Amino acid sequence: MRLPFLFALIWLGLTALASAQENAQLKIGGGTIDISFDPPPSAPLRQLVLDWIATAARAVTTYYTKYPVPHVAIAVSFHDGEGVDSGRAFGWEHAHISISVGSATTAADFADDWTMTHEMVHLAFPSVPRSHHWIEEGLAVYVEPIARARSGDLTPQKVWGDMVDAMPQGLPKANDRGLDFTHTWGRTYWGGALYCLLADVEIRKRTGNRMGLEDAVRGIQKSGGSIEVEWPLERALEAADQAVGVSVLEDLYNRMRATPVSPDLDQLWKELGVERQGKTVVFDDTAPLAAIRRAITEPQSKG
Ligand SMILES: [Zn+2]
Numbered sequence: 001m002r003l004p005f006l007f008a009l010i011w012l013g014l015t016a017l018a019s020a021q022e023n024a025q026l027k028i029g030g031g032t033i034d035i036s037f038d039p040p041p042s043a044p045l046r047q048l049v050l051d052w053i054a055t056a057a058r059a060v061t062t063y064y065t066k067y068p069v070p071h072v073a074i075a076v077s078f079h080d081g082e083g084v085d086s087g088r089a090f091g092w093e094h095a096h097i098s099i100s101v102g103s104a105t106t107a108a109d110f111a112d113d114w115t116m117t118h119e120m121v122h123l124a125f126p127s128v129p130r131s132h133h134w135i136e137e138g139l140a141v142y143v144e145p146i147a148r149a150r151s152g153d154l155t156p157q158k159v160w161g162d163m164v165d166a167m168p169q170g171l172p173k174a175n176d177r178g179l180d181f182t183h184t185w186g187r188t189y190w191g192g193a194l195y196c197l198l199a200d201v202e203i204r205k206r207t208g209n210r211m212g213l214e215d216a217v218r219g220i221q222k223s224g225g226s227i228e229v230e231w232p233l234e235r236a237l238e239a240a241d242q243a244v245g246v247s248v249l250e251d252l253y254n255r256m257r258a259t260p261v262s263p264d265l266d267q268l269w270k271e272l273g274v275e276r277q278g279k280t281v282v283f284d285d286t287a288p289l290a291a292i293r294r295a296i297t298e299p300q301s302k303g
Contacts, residue, residue, distance in 0.1 A: 024050055028057040031067025035074045041103065048110055049076055049101060055153060056116035060124070062300050063147035063214055068124035069095040069226050078103050087115040089122035091227030097123075111153070118144045124221060126231035134179045135233060138170075138192015139217070142200075149297040156297035160274045161281040163197070164265075170194035172260030180257045198263060199252050201272075204292045206246045212295060219243020 022040045026033040035053060037046065053074060061067050073096040079085075081102040089097050097119045102109075121140040128135060145162060148154040170190030176182040179191055200213035223239040225231060237249040255261060269275065273287025284290065 029061030029067030032071045038077050052110040059117050059147040059151040060120040062151040084113050084115050087119045089119040091127050095123050123227045126225040126229050128233045131180045132233040134188045134192035137189045141189050141193040142196035150300045152299045157281040159297050164276045176260045178258035202248045211244045216240035216244045
């Protein structure tokens with residue numbers, strides 16, 4: 001009886017050891033991140049993936065002041081080649097993210113990648129009905145580069161240059177309706193991001209630049225909002241507006257939900273003091289909203 005029992009113990013021990021090597025756990029910003037790999041990667045690739053996940057987790061923690069959920073499970077699969085794709089965030093039953101990593105992905109590729117941070121931003125916002133999918137994607141598109149700039153992983157020039165280049169994709173095209181009614185890729189991802197940019201600037205204008213969109217979305221977090229709960233959109237916007245003390249998100253939603261709104265982006269970049277000059281971006285610190293632009297992408301000191 002003793003020997004088989006001992007064998008069983010050894011076998012159990014080895015199995016536990018094997019799965020411990022395939023899985024990993026990170027604790028960042030008060031959140032526990034359980035990572036599973038399928039199939040198990042090489043040791044160097046495994047370390048690159050863990051560093052990449054930790055960097056993204058620190059960026060969203062900087063933006064939200066804490067990790068958006070107490071626990072998330074991240075399932076990492078692998079494909080041939082370079083780069084990251086198929087990132088998805090889910091709240092059903094519990095917060096989880098699935099993502100596919102190319103087995104030839106380099107440290108530089110991971111440093112350039114936006115998807116892991118994007119998926120983690122999704123964890124912070126409640127699941128809302130399908131017609132409002134633009135706010136889920138728009139917030140992730142808008143917050144991702146700003147969170148990475150705040151944590152020192154992207155320069156403000158890169159963030160604003162990309163915004164100048166990409167934001168026009170969110171403007172309504174001929175026959176487009178408001179954000180709740182036109183569900184094209186451009187209106188969903190960049191129309192939603194445009195809503196967030198306009199809200200961020202407006203909150204800062206109305207609060208003397210003391211508060212921004214991050215304070216509004218932290219208010220949603222404090223009210224118990226996360227991907228794990230289903231809320232009507234109005235409840236999330238109300239919690240956000242209450243946190244900053246000005247009714248910006250609700251008013252802007254009422255303006256943009258059913259009507260195609262086309263703000264003058266060139267004028268907005270000028271007021272923010274952002275000018276695209278070929279491949280570089282030049283900031284004008286004498287522009288009327290320069291302080292607001294600086295506050296949005298200023299790196300935070302790491303505490
Ligand atoms: Zn997304």
